[in-house]
Every structure is written in structure tokens, then in C-alpha cells.
Amino acid sequence: MAQDAHGLPLTTDPAGARAWDHAIAGYLGYRADTAARLAALLETAPDFGLAHCLAGYFALLGFHAALLPAAAAAAARARPLLAGATAREQAHLAALDAWTAGDAPRAVAIWDAILTDHPADALAFRLAHFVNFWLGRAGRMRASVLAVESRWDPAWPAYTSLLACRCFAFEECGLYLEAEAAGRAAIARDPGDLWAAHGVAHVLEMQGRRAEGIGWIERLAPGWAAANNLRHHLYWHAAMFHLERGEHDRVLALYDTGFRDLTSPLTRAQPDLYIDVQNAVSMLYRLGRHGVDVGDRWDELADKATARIGDAQSAFTLPHWAMALAASGRQAEGARFLDALAAFAAGETPLAALVRDVALPICRAALLAPRDPAASVAAMRPALGDMPNLGGSHAQQDVLEQLFLDCALRAGLADDARLLLERVAGRHPLPPARRAGYAAAARSLGFG
Numbered sequence: 001m002a003q004d005a006h007g008l009p010l011t012t013d014p015a016g017a018r019a020w021d022h023a024i025a026g027y028l029g030y031r032a033d034t035a036a037r038l039a040a041l042l043e044t045a046p047d048f049g050l051a052h053c054l055a056g057y058f059a060l061l062g063f064h065a066a067l068l069p070a071a072a073a074a075a076a077r078a079r080p081l082l083a084g085a086t087a088r089e090q091a092h093l094a095a096l097d098a099w100t101a102g103d104a105p106r107a108v109a110i111w112d113a114i115l116t117d118h119p120a121d122a123l124a125f126r127l128a129h130f131v132n133f134w135l136g137r138a139g140r141m142r143a144s145v146l147a148v149e150s151r152w153d154p155a156w157p158a159y160t161s162l163l164a165c166r167c168f169a170f171e172e173c174g175l176y177l178e179a180e181a182a183g184r185a186a187i188a189r190d191p192g193d194l195w196a197a198h199g200v201a202h203v204l205e206m207q208g209r210r211a212e213g214i215g216w217i218e219r220l221a222p223g224w225a226a227a228n229n230l231r232h233h234l235y236w237h238a239a240m241f242h243l244e245r246g247e248h249d250r251v252l253a254l255y256d257t258g259f260r261d262l263t264s265p266l267t268r269a270q271p272d273l274y275i276d277v278q279n280a281v282s283m284l285y286r287l288g289r290h291g292v293d294v295g296d297r298w299d300e301l302a303d304k305a306t307a308r309i310g311d312a313q314s315a316f317t318l319p320h321w322a323m324a325l326a327a328s329g330r331q332a333e334g335a336r337f338l339d340a341l342a343a344f345a346a347g348e349t350p351l352a353a354l355v356r357d358v359a360l361p362i363c364r365a366a367l368l369a370p371r372d373p374a375a376s377v378a379a380m381r382p383a384l385g386d387m388p389n390l391g392g393s394h395a396q397q398d399v400l401e402q403l404f405l406d407c408a409l410r411a412g413l414a415d416d417a418r419l420l421l422e423r424v425a426g427r428h429p430l431p432p433a434r435r436a437g438y439a440a441a442a443r444s445l446g447f448g
């Protein structure tokens with residue numbers, strides 16, 4: 001039986017195994033040609049069940065409802081092919097089924113079980129890291145790293161990816177020293193590792209090391225030519241550093257040429273990818289709070305929000321869609337958006353429950369914000385505590401906290417504004433007075 005790069009058995013021939021390793025390396029490395037690598041794998045080994053499973057996983061990575069049938073079709077192709085395969089390969093199919101059905105926690109539980117028996121399974125490890133992140137489970141991301149790292153050989157190329165995940169997981173747990181060391185070790189092995197570059201950028205963001213952050217990204221960016229959309233998110237991080245320094249022209253330039261470049265091949269191929277939409281919406285919202293004229297940039301986002309009404313696959317993106325509709329004054333579309341979300345939330349999956357309990361109230365708040373800030377605060381207040389369950393990093397969640405803070409201030413609800421500042425101050429190493437998004441509110445409320 002053939003083996004993968006980590007010595008795990010694969011039910012295919014050696015050529016299929018090599019093509020598998022190439023596709024996995026593309027996935028771990030955020031390479032833009034990963035879909036082409038998958039196509040080559042399927043052509044090389046059309047009867048390799050796990051390869052079809054991988055196709056299903058890849059269809060789900062973009063959190064797009066239109067791709068759910070592709071994921072289900074891939075699982076249907078994999079099922080008979082995996083009949084005589086290893087238990088590990090069959091378990092991947094069960095995880096794909098669960099994830100496709102809206103039960104991401106069950107998919108993670110299956111990947112964790114795979115890793116208990118096969119800690120070297122890079123795919124199970126990386127998918128668990130990804131999905132745990134989008135479920136807001138920083139502690140589980142860290143536990144997963146700790147569970148497998150002693151079983152990984154530093155000689156494996158994928159070990160760089162493990163270090164990158166260690167960096168980000170520890171960073172999201174507030175363990176910045178360990179995080180930065182792991183991220184820098186990964187970059188020393190591979191300066192083009194985007195996830196490691198990203199994890200260190202988060203450390204620098206959380207610690208307020210803005211000059212270092214800009215230098216870090218500018219130094220590494222030339223190595224990202226073959227990278228996928230994650231490189232947009234790195235430019236968003238660069239813009240976050242510039243925003244903190246009040247360099248709004250630089251932020252807008254990065255918006256147009258770095259992370260929301262509508263002419264780039266990556267954006268044209270996926271014009272409404274969740275991470276790109278989050279980058280764009282959250283930055284326009286932040287710029288608006290600083291009184292910057294962003295021109296007509298909201299309109300294309302609102303158009304895409306309208307086209308995605310009813311698609312609730314990415315819970316954390318939903319408030320961003322709502323913010324785009326609100327900023328463009330599209331009240332009728334906003335009402336349709338909420339109705340469709342409510343219909344989705346009536347389902348029985350864990351994703352439906354998350355939308356019902358957390359995403360929907362925040363979307364309602366975002367749409368109420370321009371005309372009734374007090375009602376917006378009232379809608380959002382019960383969901384504040386569970387907001388991290390939508391996924392997204394501390395740096396990304398911030399924009400929702402700023403939405404609540406703005407509405408509280410505009411409605412004259414000083415207790416709510418103070419509550420928000422206390423939450424933010426308790427979780428972030430920098431005091432609100434040292435952060436652009438909170439400094440004015442902190443001053444006006446006499447808050448540290």
C-alpha cells in the first residue's frame with residue numbers, strides 16, 4: 001500500500017500518493033494553484049476515495065452555500081471507493097458528511113479521533129485548526145497543537161505549517177511569547193509561509209507594535225506571489241497598523257490595491273470570498289468611524305451581500321453582509337436578508353443554532369444601527385457574550401464591538417458603552433486609550 005509524506009497508508013498507488021502529497025502541500029501552504037493540484041490528483045488517481053473526500057473538503061473551505069452540492073457529490077463518489085480503504089480514510093468521509101450537513105463540531109470530533117490514532121495526519125490536524133478557529137475555539141486550537149507536536153518530525157516540510165498553527169493558536173490564547181517564537185521559527189524555515197506570517201502579525205497587532213508590523217509584512221510580501229487570498233488578509237493587517245497610526249490615505253491605498261483589488265485575478269476568480277468580504281467591510285466601517293470619505297466602495301459589497309441572501313454558511317461573515325447593506329441604505333434588501341436568516345435559523349443543525357442565537361441578533365443590530373441606535377444596542381446586548389462563537393480573531397471581532405460601542409454612544413447609553421470598554425480592556429493587552437477604535441470613547445467616558 002502506498003504511503004503519504006508522513007508514512008500514513010493511502011489506498012492508492014505510488015503516483016496517486018505523490019499527487020496527494022502535492023495537493024496537501026498546496027493546501028497547507030495557501031497556494032493559489034491548490035485547486036489545480038487537486039484536479040491533477042483526481043486525474044492521476046480517479047479511484048482514490050480519499051482524494052474525492054479532499055475535493056469535498058475543498059468545496060467547503062469557501063463557506064459558500066452554492067458549493068454544498070459539490071461537497072455532497074464528492075462524498076457520494078468517495079463512498080463506494082472507500083469501502084475497502086483504511087479506517088482512517090473512512091473516518092474522513094464521516095467528517096466530510098458532518099461538515100456538509102452543518103455539524104462542524106462533529107466534524108472536529110472526528111478529526112480529533114483520527115489524530116488520537118494517527119497524530120501525523122496533516123489534513124485532519126489542519127482542518128481541525130481551521131474549523132475550530134471559525135467556531136471561536138482558541139483553546140481547542142492550542143490543545144490540538146499540543147496533542148500532536150511531539151509526534152511530528154521536524155524534518156517533514158509540513159512541520160512548518162504545524163509551527164504556524166502553534167503561533168496562531170497560542171496568540172489567540174493570549175500567549176504572545178510562545179506564539180511569536182513559533183511563528184518566527186516557521187518563517188526561518190519558509191519565509192513564504194503565509195499562516196506563520198499571519199500569526200506573527202496578530203502578535204504585533206495585539207501588542208501594539210505597529211511599526212514592526214508594517215515592516216514585517218512589507219519584508220515578507222515579495223514571497224507571496226503564488227499565494228491564495230490569504231495574502232489579501234495580510235494586507236488588511238498592514239492596513240490595520242496604518243489605521244492605528246492615523247495614516248488613512250495608506251489604508252485606502254491598501255484597500256484598493258492590496259486587499260480589495262477588484263482587478264486582481266484572485267478577486268475576479270472569487271469576488272465574494274468570505275475572508276475578502278470580512279477584510280473589506282470591517283475596514284470601511286472603521287474608516288467611516290474616523291470620518292474618512294470612502295466614496296462608493298460600499299456599493300459593490302452591498303451588491304454581493306444581496307446576491308448572497310439566504311447563504312448562512314459563514315456565520316462570522318453574516319454581520320459583515322448586514323453592515324454593507326446598512327451602509328448602503330438598502331433597507332428592503334436588509335429586511336429580506338433578515339427574513340432569510342430567520343428561516344435558516346429554524347433548522348436543527350449546530351450552524352442553524354449559532355445563526356439563531358448569535359449571528360441573527362447581531363445582523364439585526366447592524367441593520368438597525370443607522371436609524372435606531374438604542375434598538376440596535378437592545379438587539380445586540382444579549383448576544384455579546386457569545387459573539388466569539390462566530391469565529392474570527394480578536395482583531396476581527398473588534399469591529400462588532402465597535403458597532404455596539406458606537407450605537408451605545410449615539411443612543412446616550414453610557415452604561416452600555418462602559419460595559420463594552422470593560423470587556424475590551426479585560427481581553428486585550430493594550431488599554432482602550434491606546435487603540436484608535438476606542439480612544440475617543442475612552443476619553444469621553446473618563447475610562448483609563
Ligand SMILES: [Fe+2]
Nearest residue numbers: 198233393395
Ligand atoms: Fe488575521
